[in-house]
Amino acid sequence: MVASLIFFMLLAMGLSGLRDKRWVTLSLFFACWVAIALLFLHHATDPLNISL
Secondary structure (H helix, E strand, C coil), X not given: CHHHHHHHHHHHXXXXXXXXXXHHHHHHHXXXXXXXXXXHHHHHCCCCCCCC
16 A cells, blocks of 8 residues: 555656656655665564574
């Protein structure tokens, strides 16, 4: 669910690059960067349930 939201944010960022409003593209870029970093930190702290 969160990954698809990040995908749509990246899509919106790419499409906003076609317009002349640079601040929208940069804002979406940094919002996507933060969202991806938070998603990575969330998954990096999950324990691996591997029984060997």
